[in-house]
Amino acid sequence: MLALLIDGAMPADASLAVAVNDRGLQYGDGLFETARLTGGRVRFLAAHLQRLADGCERLGFAAPDRATLTTEIDTVISGHDEGVVKIVVTRGVGGRGYRPARDVIPTRIVALYPSPAVGDDVGIRVRWCETRLGRNARLAGLKHLNRLEQILAQAEWDDPTIEEGLMLDTEGELVCATAGNLFLVRDGELITHDLRYCGVRGVMREHVLGQARSLGIAAREAPLWPADLEQAAEVFITNAVRGLRHVVQLDDRRWARGPVCESLRRTLS
Amino acid sequence: MLALLIDGAMPADASLAVAVNDRGLQYGDGLFETARLTGGRVRFLAAHLQRLADGCERLGFAAPDRATLTTEIDTVISGHDEGVVKIVVTRGVGGRGYRPARDVIPTRIVALYPSPAVGDDVGIRVRWCETRLGRNARLAGLKHLNRLEQILAQAEWDDPTIEEGLMLDTEGELVCATAGNLFLVRDGELITHDLRYCGVRGVMREHVLGQARSLGIAAREAPLWPADLEQAAEVFITNAVRGLRHVVQLDDRRWARGPVCESLRRTLS
Numbered sequence: 001m002l003a004l005l006i007d008g009a010m011p012a013d014a015s016l017a018v019a020v021n022d023r024g025l026q027y028g029d030g031l032f033e034t035a036r037l038t039g040g041r042v043r044f045l046a047a048h049l050q051r052l053a054d055g056c057e058r059l060g061f062a063a064p065d066r067a068t069l070t071t072e073i074d075t076v077i078s079g080h081d082e083g084v085v086k087i088v089v090t091r092g093v094g095g096r097g098y099r100p101a102r103d104v105i106p107t108r109i110v111a112l113y114p115s116p117a118v119g120d121d122v123g124i125r126v127r128w129c130e131t132r133l134g135r136n137a138r139l140a141g142l143k144h145l146n147r148l149e150q151i152l153a154q155a156e157w158d159d160p161t162i163e164e165g166l167m168l169d170t171e172g173e174l175v176c177a178t179a180g181n182l183f184l185v186r187d188g189e190l191i192t193h194d195l196r197y198c199g200v201r202g203v204m205r206e207h208v209l210g211q212a213r214s215l216g217i218a219a220r221e222a223p224l225w226p227a228d229l230e231q232a233a234e235v236f237i238t239n240a241v242r243g244l245r246h247v248v249q250l251d252d253r254r255w256a257r258g259p260v261c262e263s264l265r266r267t268l269s
Numbered sequence: 270m271l272a273l274l275i276d277g278a279m280p281a282d283a284s285l286a287v288a289v290n291d292r293g294l295q296y297g298d299g300l301f302e303t304a305r306l307t308g309g310r311v312r313f314l315a316a317h318l319q320r321l322a323d324g325c326e327r328l329g330f331a332a333p334d335r336a337t338l339t340t341e342i343d344t345v346i347s348g349h350d351e352g353v354v355k356i357v358v359t360r361g362v363g364g365r366g367y368r369p370a371r372d373v374i375p376t377r378i379v380a381l382y383p384s385p386a387v388g389d390d391v392g393i394r395v396r397w398c399e400t401r402l403g404r405n406a407r408l409a410g411l412k413h414l415n416r417l418e419q420i421l422a423q424a425e426w427d428d429p430t431i432e433e434g435l436m437l438d439t440e441g442e443l444v445c446a447t448a449g450n451l452f453l454v455r456d457g458e459l460i461t462h463d464l465r466y467c468g469v470r471g472v473m474r475e476h477v478l479g480q481a482r483s484l485g486i487a488a489r490e491a492p493l494w495p496a497d498l499e500q501a502a503e504v505f506i507t508n509a510v511r512g513l514r515h516v517v518q519l520d521d522r523r524w525a526r527g528p529v530c531e532s533l534r535r536t537l538s
Contacts, residue, residue: 019286022287027415028415097385098416135404136400138421139417148296152329152408197439
């Protein structure tokens with residue numbers, strides 16, 4: 001970790017800095033954002049903060065003040081040009097028991113991590129995950145702290161040449177990658193899963209959908225199934241930190257780099 | 270909190286005592302147990318420790334040493350006769366990203382809380398929860414730290430005369446209460462949900478199933494539906510801290526205290 005603030009203060013000991021009774025630790029009762037710091041600026045900061053605020057509202061607690069969070073982000077990125085800003089907001093420190101007290105003050109953790117090694121845009125290999133995503137419309141789309149499904153999915157492989165895993169939900173719909181949204185191009189149309197029951201509504205996903213419309217590319221959110229992948233001309237995965245990565249291989253199926261993904265990627269640079 | 274050990278040590282400041290990068294906080298990547306301390310002894314301690322070890326295995330990390338945990342429990346309960354022992358075990362402190370590193374050492378948090386106010390056994394009123402349980406066979410039965418569904422469910426009501434909420438899964442099966450397992454008695458037979466896709470395999474649930482067999486009461490784990498409740502002669506909820514509580518009312522449906530629940534409850538005292 002490169003820098004850290006908890007509730008706006010630099011902890012004396014960063015390795016012991018969160019309350020045992022924080023509901024984030026006790027129950028995963030909170031949300032997070034991971035944003036890319038590049039050229040000294042946090043990319044899509046407004047969209048990240050808006051998603052965080054929306055998530056707090058859906059979980060039923062008051063979002064931290066936006067100006068306060070922005071100041072804390074400015075502090076942790078100060079002196080750095082590149083990195084990953086991670087914001088964790090939990091419901092706060094509460095007693096034992098699931099029921100949230102009404103007077104809890106959300107905990108804010110703002111940290112800067114080094115940038116991941118992002119390879120050249122030569123495309124990535126992906127695999128199927130056995131771990132399924134449970135359905136829950138009340139949590140669908142949220143980047144919440146209940147992430148055991150993604151952890152079990154990523155633990156399924158350790159071949160470093162495979163960068164991502166594709167996840168089905170319990171009904172067999174093809175929803176997303178373990179840490180990114182999935183886009184297909186078929187007959188010139190861009191399609192991504194509608195996330196009505198599970199999955200994270202990624203900031204980069206929203207950006208790509210918006211950019212597609214600006215570029216005159218038909219774009220649609222819809223249920224997807226594994227068979228849809230077979231018929232796709234292009235496949236790519238989006239993530240706020242890693243951007244757009246086109247998929248070149250899944251088992252024996254291969255895809256070339258395609259024009260839709262390229263057009264969309266150019267809008268990022 | 271009455272007493273606390275983290276990785277065997279008493280933190281200098283209990284309010285700031287867990288690492289920010291602990292995977293329990295970052296992703297809910299861990300498990301917990303809540304056991305009842307009564308008469309100076311932890312009830313069903315062996316069963317709690319066994320479930321914890323089984324859970325670690327299913328999540329793919331080495332369970333903390335049992336003798337170490339037992340010693341830490343002895344330390345936190347020292348000088349106390351009554352209370353709730355809560356054990357949280359997380360995968361440990363890891364880097365950013367879902368993928369668990371292989372060399373992580375699990376974090377152990379052992380804490381003693383005051384006993385909840387447990388009323389006389391006059392029965393409890395319950396309600397239906399709107400929040401559903403997502404299905405995921407890989408997580409079913411585990412008392413893991415991903416508890417947003419239970420939190421949202423308990424946040425649905427604040428009428429203090431209603432003690433529990435009944436939860437359906439996304440397919441409409443009647444699985445459990447927000448913090449306990451549900452038992453029905455029909456034609457003299459005891460039935461509880463089989464938890465094949467979701468729900469927590471409660472320590473008290475297992476005890477009750479075993480006791481029923483000892484008492485010659487037919488007992489079965491099976492899928493349950495709301496309609497099964499209508500036809501039940503007795504309904505009760507189990508929880509390791511609160512024991513067996515018989516349900517007296519759900520909406521307009523009322524139940525009397527019944528002989529099966531009474532026989533089972535007597536085995537606890």
